Amino acid sequence: xxxxxxxxxxxxxxxxxxxxxxxxxxxxxxxxxxxxxxxxxxxxxxxxxxxxxxxxxxxxxxxxxxxxxxxxxxxxxxxxxxxxxxxxxxxxxxxxxxxxxxxxxxxxxxxxxxxxxxxxxxxxxxxxxxxxxxxxxxxxxxxxxxxxxxxxxxxxxxxxxxxxxxxxxxxxxxxxxxxxxxxxxxxxxxxxxxxxxxxxxxxxxxxxxxxxxxxxxxxxxxxxxxxxxxxxxxxxxxxxxxxxxxxxxxxxxxxxxxxxxxxxxxxxxxxxxxxxxxxxxxxxxxxxx
Ligand code: FAD
Numbered sequence: 001x002x003x004x005x006x007x008x009x010x011x012x013x014x015x016x017x018x019x020x021x022x023x024x025x026x027x028x029x030x031x032x033x034x035x036x037x038x039x040x041x042x043x044x045x046x047x048x049x050x051x052x053x054x055x056x057x058x059x060x061x062x063x064x065x066x067x068x069x070x071x072x073x074x075x076x077x078x079x080x081x082x083x084x085x086x087x088x089x090x091x092x093x094x095x096x097x098x099x100x101x102x103x104x105x106x107x108x109x110x111x112x113x114x115x116x117x118x119x120x121x122x123x124x125x126x127x128x129x130x131x132x133x134x135x136x137x138x139x140x141x142x143x144x145x146x147x148x149x150x151x152x153x154x155x156x157x158x159x160x161x162x163x164x165x166x167x168x169x170x171x172x173x174x175x176x177x178x179x180x181x182x183x184x185x186x187x188x189x190x191x192x193x194x195x196x197x198x199x200x201x202x203x204x205x206x207x208x209x210x211x212x213x214x215x216x217x218x219x220x221x222x223x224x225x226x227x228x229x230x231x232x233x234x235x236x237x238x239x240x241x242x243x244x245x246x247x248x249x250x251x252x253x254x255x256x257x258x259x260x261x262x263x264x265x266x267x268x269x270x271x272x273x274x275x276x277x278x279x280x281x282x283x284x285x286x287x288x289x
Contacts, residue, residue: 001075001103002103002104002139002171003045003075003077003104003139003141003171003172004139004171004172005139006044006045006075007172007199007263007264010044010264012258012261012262012263012264012288013258013264013265013287013288013289014044014045014199014201014263014264014265015041015042015043015044015264015265015267015280015287016043016044016045016046016047016077016174016201016264016265016266016267017038017041017043017046017047017266017267017269017276018046018047018048018049018203018266018267018268018269019031019034019035019038019046019047019048019049019064019269019271020048020049020271021048021049021060021061021063021064022060028060028063028064028067031064031271033273034269034271034272034273035067035068035071035072036273037273037276037277038269038273038276039072039073039074041276041277041280042074043074044075044264045074045075045076045077045104046068046074046075046076046077047076047077047078047079047106047174047266048061048064048065048068048076048077048078048079049061049079050078050079050080050081050108050110058093059096061078061079061080062078062093062096062097062100062102064076065077065078065097065100065102066100066101066102069100069101069102070101075103075104076102076104077104077105077106077141078097078102078104078105078106079105079106079108080093080094080105080106080107080108080128081108081109081110082107082108082109082110082121082122082125082127082128082131083109083110083112083113083116083118083119083122083123084110084113084116084117084118084119085119085121085122086119086121087121087131090122090128090131090132091135094132094135094136094138097138098136098137098138102138103137103138103139104138104139104140104141105132105136105138105139105140105141106140106141106142106143106174107125107128107129107132107140107141107142107165107170108125108128108142108143109122109123109124109125109128124161124164125142125143125165126161126164126165126167126168127168129142129165129168129169129170130168130169132169133168133169139171139172140169140170140171141170141171141172141173141174142162142165142166142170142172142173142174143173143174143175143176144162144173144174144175144176144187144191144200145158145175145176145187146175146176146178146183146184146186146187146188146202147176147178147183147187147221147222147223148221149176150220150221155190159190159191159194159196160194162191162194162196163194163195163196166196166197166198170198171198172198172199172201173191173196173198173199173200173201174201174203174266175187175200175201175202175203175266176203176220176222177203177204177205177216177220177222177268178202178203178222178223179207179222179223179224179225179228179249179253180223180225180228181202181253181256181257181260183223184202184257184262185260188200188262199263199264200262200263201262201263201264201265201266202257202262202264202265202266203266203267203268204250204253204254204257204265204266204267204268205250205267205268205270206246206247206249206250206267206268206275206278206279207228207246207249207250208242208243208246208247208275209239209242209243209246210232210236210237210242213232213236213246227249228249231245231246231249247275247278247279250279251278251279251282251283254279254282254283255282255283255286258283258286258287265283265287267279
């Protein structure tokens with residue numbers, strides 16, 4: 001089923017998970033225990049990341065998406081980045097997705113990466129979306145950034161650029177992770193004022209290790225609110241305590257977002273089924289209310 005229909009049919013509480021394919025030399029079957037548990041939790045869809053590095057490992061994105069659909073009967077979304085690819089390479093990827101019966105794609109620019117230089121064809125996600133739209137029936141989703149993309153010169157340009165993606169054909173937006181819901185609400189309001197009227201799903205990543213949090217903050221620029229900094233200061237050196245506190249923090253973010261009627265929750269699972277299970281157990285009586 002197309003993402004646009006999933007969001008149309010389920011007015012609130014669309015639950016999705018994000019996973020990444022196994023590392024280069026690992027087998028696809030290595031992810032089966034994770035999928036076994038994630039599928040029990042009955043998400044509305046699972047999205048599969050794509051290496052921006054132009055690597056052959058990206059075939060695993062398609063293979064994993066196919067497996068999610070055929071074996072687990074859950075709707076997959078395949079991520080695709082455009083920066084390091086030619087039109088022909090993108091055409092090939094899309095054909096493989098279509099041949100595999102996959103109906104949804106998350107079209108991205110990808111990070112600037114010296115190991116996978118830009119081919120100069122798809123400089124922005126909006127260009128990739130505009131290229132894909134007339135060529136495929138795949139439902140196209142795009143990324144959005146409640147605290148603006150780190151390269152963004154200002155918030156107004158960010159909104160204009162986001163609108164370009166929707167005007168080009170993006171039918172759903174999935175957000176970057178954030179730790180302060182106020183950033184999401186303010187972004188959502190600005191997006192609606194800008195005339196962006198597609199579903200916008202907040203992305204939540206439970207922060208369960210202090211080192212992981214520092215990495216995330218430096219790569220995606222998310223701001224840590226004081227309440228969360230205090231948690232890291234107190235529990236960051238104790239893995240078990242940090243896990244409990246990080247999960248509780250993520251849970252309270254999710255419950256607050258659902259209470260405020262967001263379109264859904266996109267959970268960055270980090271391929272850790274225990275994370276998804278704890279969250280799902282905590283919201284099972286809330287998600288569809
Ligand atoms: P764009 O929308 O093109 O935006 C990038 C920057 O360019 C922004 O600052 C934007 O304001 C600016 N911009 C856009 N259009 C223009 C224009 N016309 N003129 C001037 N400036 C412009 N990366 C991966 O490699 N693999 C993944 O699987 C992956 N999955 C992701 C999933 C989600 C939900 C999110 C939020 C991100 C994901 N990323 C992934 C990261 C993403 O590739 C990076 O954040 C990347 O730097 C930007 O991609 P984008 O599609 O948002 O780019």
